[in-house]
Amino acid sequence: MTTESSDDIVDRVLSRAAEKTDRARVSVFSSGKAQALDDSSGSDHDRSFDGEQQDLADRISLRRVQGLSTELEDVTEVEYRQVRLENVVLIGVYPKGQVEDGENSMRELAALCETAGAQVLDGVMQMRPMPDPATYLGRGKTQELRDLVAALGADTVVADTELSPSQRRALEDEVKVKVIDRTAVILDIFSQHAKSREGKAQVELAQMQYMLPRLRGWGESMSRQAGGQVGSGGAGMGSRGPGETKIELDRRRINTRMAKLRKQIEAMKPARDTKRANRKRNSIPSVAITGYTNAGKSSLLNRITRAGVLVENALFATLDATVRQAQTEDGRNYTLVDTVGFVRNLPHQLVEAFRSTIEEVADADLIVHVVDASHPDPASQIRTVRDVIGEAEASDIPEQIVFNKCDLIDDNTRLLLRGLEPSAIFASARTGEGIDEVLQVIAERIPTPDVPLNLLVPYERGDVVSSLHAKAVVDSTDYEEGGTRMHVRVKHADLPQFEEFVSA
Incomplete structure (x- = not known):
């Protein structure tokens, strides 16, 4: 099959769409980089904030396959995902009046497929009130899909919503190629990117929950x-x-196996609870960085803390929660937690399996909600993330919206976004714009010690002085004959620990 340029594909499919009835709408995705993952990593990005990125190097490095060469010297190096890319066709059903939302969702599905290692050949949308309960598209459109798959030489069809087992079987019987849905693609990405023991167990549990009713x-x-x-x-x-x-x-x-995995995940919970309890006991505020997938959460964390967390222009590059310590200008310590991103129609299996990440959000003192300012529909991303935050029973936690990637938008878009979220901060993890404002807001909104104390700490009690610097705001320090004179502000919960050193 000859290779067509993206312009040729667009012209071909749009001409075909003009002849269709208003019950079908065609949306096209080029075989190159999907629109949702356009390369915007300009050369002006200071990569020093992202650290060495060794995880990214491992993920994209070439892997040698032993035993393939017939030469005396093996010089064959291939990357396993480039040996055989799946050629996929996307399908979606949306009611009339929601065409724009449908196109955005299909573009996102194309980005998901490319992240999973597939090549998107084409995508078709049908406008109908509800998907057909038997074949998802309906018998007539299913036959058109079969002809399209045969013409393009595709080997996989991906539906934009979760298919029932009967719909999947009916489509496979008619189209004669493998049929999967959005949930299966997300699970596949998670299985590729999970690294920690807990993350792998969570992904495997979610996969089995999805697989169980679909055995054939x-x-x-x-x-x-x-x-x-x-x-x-x-x-x-x-x-x-x-x-x-x-x-x-x-x-x-x-x-x-599912019962065994649940026991393993439950056994890992005490360790997480202990770490959180230690942070609470030490009165260290927690700030959770959350948001839609590929919004730039890890880049923001690296810009603030130089954490070296994996940064990749891909969906769900981060699956394991990362905790890093930071400090306000007045010396107060707090933790920044980088969490897994969310996505529309997030499978309920993953919401349940990744409960540990959601717990980090629920236990935070402040949620920094990162939004991709360059996305065509940021409002839907905000709604999706807030829905998941609500499921985690964290809606009452203070939230700060940060529109990231603002270096990619113009002034008119800024005005629209300002109307959407008047109190939002415009920032760019790439250029550093707005980062100081983000840090200032974090310092203002995290819990602050507010009980003033005048303390005289004996010189032999250096542990108390160290504890005060860690837990309190130290306004002044003087050295007298009887010890260290400190004017501090502490939290009410910490008063009993320092009462014996109060001086008139």
Whole structure:
């Protein structure tokens, strides 16, 4: 099949769309970088704020495949995902009046597929009130999809919403290629990017929860049942099994594995709770950086703390929560937590499995909600993230909106965004614009010690002086004959610890 340019694809599909009825709308995605992942990593970006990025180097590095060469010297190096890219066609169903939302969702799905390692050939949308309960698109449109898949040479069809097991089977039987949905793509990305032991366990649990109702048998090879006499068509003696079919056996094994994973994840919870309890006991405020996927949360964390967290222009590059310490200008310590990004139609399996990340948001003193200012529909991203925050019962925690990537927008877009969120901060993790304002707002909105004390601490109690610098705001320090004179502000909860040193 000859390779077409993106302009050729656009012209071809738009001409085809002009001949369709108003019940079908075609949206096209080029075979190159999806619009949702346009390369905006300009050369002016100071990469020193992102650290060495060794994780990114490992992720995109070439991998040698042993045993492929017929030469005396093996010089073959390939990257495993480039050996065989899946060619996919996207499908979506949206009601009339929500075409723009549908196109944005389809572009996001294209970016998800590319992040997972696939090549998007084309995408089609149908306008109808509800998806067809049998085949998702309806019988007629399914036949058109089959012809399109055959013409393009695609080997996978990806639906923009979660398909029921019956819809997936019906589409596969008609289109004759593999059919998956948005949830399966997200789970695949998570399985590629999870690194920590807990993250891998959470992803595996979510995959099995998704897989369990979608197991499919293939004829007699899936059966383990045997019996009867040889003359009656049975296999005879020695072949009578427990009467359990292969698909039943798979279901039982999956349920057993899920129970084991739940126990493992539950066993990891005390360690997380202990770390959070230590931070609370030491009165260290927590700031959670949350937001939509690929909004620039990790870049913002690196700009503030030089944490060296993995930064990649891809969806769900960060899956494991990262905690780093920072300090206000007046010397107060606080923690910054980089969390996993959210996405529209986030599978409920992942919301439940990644409860540990959501717990970090629920226990925060301030939520820094990062929004991609260059996205065509930032309002829907804000709604999606706030819905997940609500599910975590964290809606009452103070929130600060930060419009990141503001170096990519013009003044008119800034006015629109200002109308959307009047108290938002415009920032850019790439150029450093607005970072000082973000730090100032964090310093103003995290809990501040407000009980003034005049203390005289004996010189042999250096531990108390150190504790005051860690927990309190030290306004002044003087050295007298009887000890260290300190004027400080502490929290009410810390008063009993320092009462014995109060001086008139």
